Amino acid sequence: MGLEKTQMKSFKEKVFEIVKKISRGKTMTYKQVAKMAGxxxxxxxxxxxxxxxxxxxxxxxRVIRTDGSVGGYNRGRQKKINLLRNEKTI
DNA sequence: CATTTGACGCCAA
DNA sequence: TTTGGCGCCAAAT
Incomplete structure (x- = not known):
């Protein structure tokens, strides 16, 4: 506690925090996340x-392109599409 | 420390 | 509308 070192969250950390806050069925664009990250x-x-x-x-x-395209995914583009499609039907 | 990478975004043709 | 090219930036090598 006392040893609070100016722990500046790296850009990466901020991005993770922001993306974690995206509610199910919602989506954000890369630009939006970048802007929120500063x-x-x-x-x-x-x-x-x-x-x-x-x-x-x-x-x-849940992070997609600004033009509405799904973008990419480290687990397979199609998988990302499926997940989004699945959440779309809340 | 310098260079490359890449799940993007925007504009001109 | 679609395509090609440029800009922009953190992280990895």
Whole structure:
């Protein structure tokens, strides 16, 4: 506790926190996440960070492109589409 | 420390 | 509308 070191969350950490907060059936764009993380132009960096993420606790499949395209997924594009489609039918 | 990578976004043709 | 190319940025190598 006392030893609070300016723990600046890395951009990656911020992205994970933001994506974790995406409710089921909802979706966010890479640009939106980047903006929330403090870098409105780091849309690419967001995708890069999520690409290295293998934590199922992070619903990174809810992050899509700004133009509405599903984008990519480290587990298979089709899988991401299925998940989104599944959540679509709440 | 320099260079490459890549799940993006936007514009001109 | 679709395609090609450029910009932009953190993380990995």
């Amino acid at each position: 870098l409105p132009r780091a849309c690419r960096a967001v995708g890069n960070v999520l690409n290295k993420n293998y934590d199922s606790k992070i619903p990174c499949h």
